[in-house]
Amino acid sequence: MRLSLSITALALAIAASSAFAADKQTTIPQTAVAQVPQLREQALASDLGWKITESLTTEVGARLPGTEADARAVEWAVAKFKELGYDKVWTEPVTFPKWVRRSESGEVLGAHAQHLVLTALGGSPGGTVETEVVRFADLAALQAAPEGSLAGKIAFVDYQMKKTQDGSDYRHGGGIRGRGPTVASSKGASAFLMRSAGTASHRVAHTGGTRFADGVKPIPSAALSLPDADQLARLVKLGPTKVRIALDVGFDGEYTSQNVIGEITGSSRPDEVVLIGGHLDSWDHGTGAIDDAAGIGITMAAAALIKPLKPARTLRVVAFANEEQGLFGGRAYADKYFKDVARHHIAAESDFGAGRIYAFDSSAPAYAKPAVEQIAKALAPLGIEYTPGEGGPESDIGPLAARGMAWGSLSHDGTDYFDLHHNADDTLDKIDPKVLAQNVAAYTVFTWLAAQSDGDFGSAPKAAEPRGGE
């Protein structure tokens, strides 16, 4: 009964939306567009984004979800929003399984005994394994191994990620990390090793989350630094090679962190929200500078820089909790706000580092194209190209975007992103303050114009998505 009612309501909504689609058009008032040059230049000249990023990475440092530093990061974000003059600041709980890393080590045994630099994958169980290594060139090769053929062995997937501007080869690197341990375990392996999903040959291993499929026995899983993967591949070529992996890691109960939210209240449409943000947590080896203190710095600064212009709509900046271990913050946000999708005017997240922003796209429908093109034109002086069909919603806004929230994308150049991603080298010195200012300028322009638009960008509940409460 409720279901049938719901479908009827939905059909009506779709019909209504189609009826209006031909007529309505979203545009941005010229008064708002006229303010862009000054706003853009002001953002380019400002070091606010840098100062925020420096503060988070220095004063808190690494922010592994569930650690004492996670709690300090939440306190930091609340204090920083207030210090920046946000009108409303609050937190919303995000609960997740707590995964801890106490120690980890690897070594080659026998005639070529030597240390290996590796790091446990997030979600790996602890354990010590001493056995022979079997190398696979990629995930497909591992998948092709006969069932049971890896019994008592360590599966080593040695795929080298390629550098690309859009980071697209992460689908391979990240795919191995996500699915490799499950495949290895299902074939009887005692442990899983991979060449880090990374692109720079420094002796720092790239961590990141994995997840074992239901019914598969979790096995100790780790990533080698690129030079160590080279070394292990050479040793395996010389002959049978035994390795010892000792991981003291694993899940340890639950933890409740917080999404931290700061708002600048809209002057004329306070109930409509332009959402921007990044994630507050990080992996533990670096200080999470490009992943994702930069996203926090960029978006906290952008809204603060817009504030004196009294934006029409509310600017909401979200510092999401625990993105790294499974989008927990983004999913909690979506669970809380999916009924309010239509009030989320448009959203954009910065979670792909601090490289130059080079491309803009949006999910906006045809009737909002005039506004999208006005934004694109305002971004062009920053060296940003309008690339329809090439963008997508970043991590934490994904769950609500899947439920119908409109998104904009401001794509960072990711050529060097996987040099630093999830490893110890992700530190403040890797960010160029001038490039970060360009990032802030891009978010400032986008957010300001989106907040001033006449008409919407297409946010509407999506029929295709399950709706928890109904």
Added chain:
Amino acid sequence: MRLSLSITALALAIAASSAFAADKQTTIPQTAVAQVPQLREQALASDLGWKITESLTTEVGARLPGTEADARAVEWAVAKFKELGYDKVWTEPVTFPKWVRRSESGEVLGAHAQHLVLTALGGSPGGTVETEVVRFADLAALQAAPEGSLAGKIAFVDYQMKKTQDGSDYRHGGGIRGRGPTVASSKGASAFLMRSAGTASHRVAHTGGTRFADGVKPIPSAALSLPDADQLARLVKLGPTKVRIALDVGFDGEYTSQNVIGEITGSSRPDEVVLIGGHLDSWDHGTGAIDDAAGIGITMAAAALIKPLKPARTLRVVAFANEEQGLFGGRAYADKYFKDVARHHIAAESDFGAGRIYAFDSSAPAYAKPAVEQIAKALAPLGIEYTPGEGGPESDIGPLAARGMAWGSLSHDGTDYFDLHHNADDTLDKIDPKVLAQNVAAYTVFTWLAAQSDGDFGSAPKAAEPRGGE
């Protein structure tokens, strides 16, 4: 009595040498020069140097003096010389205090609690220190601190080494490492921290030896990675900063390693030796690829490539033991052979990485200038410039050079050397096989022509040096 005899003998020797100096001239026969182009091209096309370097770094890995891997490296070198067809292969004992590294860690305490990447300096005692950090911009600033002013504090010297082609700023970086701990201790400090003597901002700390002056209490001493030094400097600027350093390291008895020597016997002057080589040991974090497996690979390959030409003089390649902790191998060699200085026709060591060789120089006196210029001309097609007065003997041949052995220098471009020096990033992938082949070609040309010269390069016992046995 013996002393006075010795001085008389020396005076006679000097007089004799002066009498001949005006007449004699060292040159290289045209038949030898004529063989250079083919030898040079053959070396450039050969991967022998690479294969040797790959073998040492892969099969042995890191080779900290006194470890099980040190012994394996000695075995490896003996076997490799034999495999390459050297006529004589032997070892000579080198004894030194054994220094061990078991574990090391650093962390900031208090409100900004976070992990610090650091590494103990070789020669540091173990110990755990938890106290406030006092930052100094350089060694001079530390030296200027009032006596006793550092009581109960950690002295942190934050000097950033500069990149140069000749690596000359290592005199600052290495100077801080060598003398900083002594200065800090003498002013009452509980521990010593320094910004690594390095030039790349990866989160790998650069180790290296230090030595406490007599009468000064050894204190735990470590180097921070560059990003960690940046971080600590920022934290100290924010306010009083406490750090915990825990080093489980220290001296543990004596160890006897070996200089490993391979010879290709001279066809007409077997008693005269052209000595080339590198050092076999390495620090423990990397696999000692540029420091100094490359030197071993370059010189082992060079003599092997010359062998078919039946050189007139004996080619002696020395893989020196424990260079890193105080030139132990080079000093043992000099102690054993100082009476044979005149038989050491000329020597050259490769211990400055595997960058392109760009400069050539020699200690040869004026009468040998024609031969030196012939060598320089033969090196020029490799892009090597003759730079009189700018070279010097590398590490391990220094002690015997100080006692009068003539030397040649083939200077590697060291611009990026201190990106990798003494840290975990010193791995095989950092060596360009083509550039390494240029290095081998340079050593091949130099060694061949030196072995064929008519006349000497000025090797003669030096009056100014103390002579241990007399």
